[in-house]
Amino acid sequence: MTYEELLQAMLDRVPSNVDKREGSIIYDALAPCAYFLAQQNFQLENYLDLVFPDTAVGEYLDRAVAAYGVTRKPASAAVRKMITTGAVSIGSRWGLNSLVYTVTRELASGTEYEAQCETPGDIGNQYSGSVQPISNITGVTAELTDLITAGADEETDGALRERFLQKVQLPATSGNAYHYKLWALDVPGVGDARVFPLDNGPGTVTVLIVDNDKNIDTSLESAVSAYMETVRPIGANVTIDSPSSIAVNVVADVTLDGSKVKDDVLRAFKAALEIYLKGLVFTDYRVSYARIGSLLLATEGVQDYDNLKLNGAMANVIIADKAIPVIGTVDFSEVRMYGAN
Known part of the structure; x- marks a missing residue:
């Protein structure tokens, strides 16, 4: 029941010869109680969502799935290759863009090392280039290059829930x-x-x-x-x-409705296409020609299209069993503005 319904139910139980108008003594006495009960009802309703794995979030989801032997995957640190102009000590620390990398192992005598990011998560994968010594090191320069082991962020609620459902189902x-x-x-x-x-x-x-x-x-x-x-x-x-990749190249003649320029339409379509292709990974091995056409028509700024081709053909793209689809080139040629001559 809502606050108004609770308050009205209370007032209905008060004798009619008592002043029950807003601002009266009995009204002012019952209103806070009705508000408190409405809050309790809201909390109880949401409490049920926190109990079950299909709706729980955060620490409540952790507790709900723990009974089945499933735990949230923690964030892991990126391990990178670091190339130096001279020997450095194991344990020395180097900085890049507010991140700190610690040398953990020598890969090649005096020139290549393995360095682990002190901040766990995907952020440790993102930057490359010259690193500055934080430890007391002089006369040596270093550069962060290849990714040896990718860092990963803490598992999201959605990913944990999906993994839990796979385990129990x-x-x-x-x-x-x-x-x-x-x-x-x-x-x-x-x-x-x-x-x-x-x-x-x-x-x-x-x-x-x-x-x-x-x-x-x-x-x-x-x-x-x-x-x-x-x-x-x-x-x-x-x-x-790892699977191999099959590039999905898209070309089409697109008629714009005048609300967006070509670059904006391309950017929006690529974003939608990427979401669609990622949804096919390990689940569907056919990139649908009709679905790509629907995505194009649903893109803001597109009025119509002609001559849509996927990998040079007006047909579905079949993905091999050990491959996944990825975005290739996207080209909208002969773009015409609506109403233009």
Whole structure:
């Protein structure tokens, strides 16, 4: 019941010969009580959402799924290659764009090192270039280059919920295909996986993985492989790999309605196309020609289109079993403004 309904129900129980108008003694006495009860009703209604895994959030979701042996994947730190002009000590610290990287291992004598970001998460993957010494180091310059192991942000509520539902709904037992998928998803940074049983003969399993953004990240392979060795059945030969990519190139003659310029339309369409293609990863191996056309018509600023082609043909694009679709080139040619001659 709402605050108004609660207050009215209370006032209805007061004798009619008592002044119940707003501002009266009885009205002013009951109004705070009705407000408090309305708050309690609201909290109780939302409390139920915090109890069940399909609606819980934050720490309540952590507690709801913990009983099933599922825990939120923590943020992991990026490990980068650092190239120097001279030898540096293990444990020395270097700064770049407010981030600090600590040298953890020597890769090549006196010139290449492994450096781990002190701030966990995806942010450690983002910057490259010259790093400045924080430790007392002189006469040596250094540059942060390749990504050795990608850092990953803490698992989101949505990803944790999806992983929980897969665990309780999929029949993952005794090292079957579902089990290998769940094991791969346990590793921080892995967003999805597909399993190929008997891929290279009896006793072999191939697991393809992508990152949290459904992108190819080969740096995850070693972490997943190491973890898989600790949980796989004895005798299984497991290969951890990344899928190949199939570029989806889009061309079309687009008629604009005059509300947006070509660059804005291209940017909006690419964003929608990327979302669509990521939704196909490991779930659908056909890029729909009709769906791309619908996305184009739904793009703000587009009135109509002609001669839409995907990879040079007016047809669906078929993706191989061990591949995922990615955005290729997008070209809107012969763009005409509505009403133009």
